[in-house]
Amino acid sequence: MDDNRGVRRHAGDAGRGGRAGCQRRHDRQHGRAGTPLRGGDKKGTGHAEALGRSRGGFTTKLHARCDAQGRPLAFVLTPGQAHDVQGFRPLMRMVADRIDALLTDKGYDADAIREELAVGKVEAVIPAKANRRNPAPHDRAKYRWRNRIERLFNKLKNWRRVATRYDKTADSYIGFVSLASALLWLPFVHVA
Numbered sequence: 001m002d003d004n005r006g007v008r009r010h011a012g013d014a015g016r017g018g019r020a021g022c023q024r025r026h027d028r029q030h031g032r033a034g035t036p037l038r039g040g041d042k043k044g045t046g047h048a049e050a051l052g053r054s055r056g057g058f059t060t061k062l063h064a065r066c067d068a069q070g071r072p073l074a075f076v077l078t079p080g081q082a083h084d085v086q087g088f089r090p091l092m093r094m095v096a097d098r099i100d101a102l103l104t105d106k107g108y109d110a111d112a113i114r115e116e117l118a119v120g121k122v123e124a125v126i127p128a129k130a131n132r133r134n135p136a137p138h139d140r141a142k143y144r145w146r147n148r149i150e151r152l153f154n155k156l157k158n159w160r161r162v163a164t165r166y167d168k169t170a171d172s173y174i175g176f177v178s179l180a181s182a183l184l185w186l187p188f189v190h191v192a
Helices: 084-094 111-119 140-156 160-164 170-188
Strands: 052-054 057-066 072-079 101-103 123-125
Touching (some): 057 170, 072 170, 101 140, 111 123, 123 140, 160 170
């Protein structure tokens, strides 16, 4: 009988008795696949930096809020795979001004958002998704004004650094987006 039963041996000790499969293999020659012991994201990457996988690759979603003239007011970053609804609450909390109507695209069509807007007495100008059983009506004349936010994104994406996100950290990326948006406010400084 072997006195060293259950004790793991180095791979060089494989032929010296004991049960087969008890030998400890060196480095990456494990018997089965698995993650490293540490696991998880590296420090400062992944969800903390608003990076995630989407159809377009490893990306970030930039959610923006603007006024009626198309001037940027607030920005929120979410990972690429995140749904648009996740950017709604932070944007609504950032700017405390009273608004009469909120114009968004179909990505923000959710009962929770509509209820929150109803509580705040804000008109929801959100077209219903195609798969909604009871589509909520929206004001089509007001919805035409939504092109202001699309124009804002077009102006921001003229900056290559905003369009492609070369920045590693979310703070540096949102900082440059804020700088670019400040330049968009310059023509309105004397008017305001």
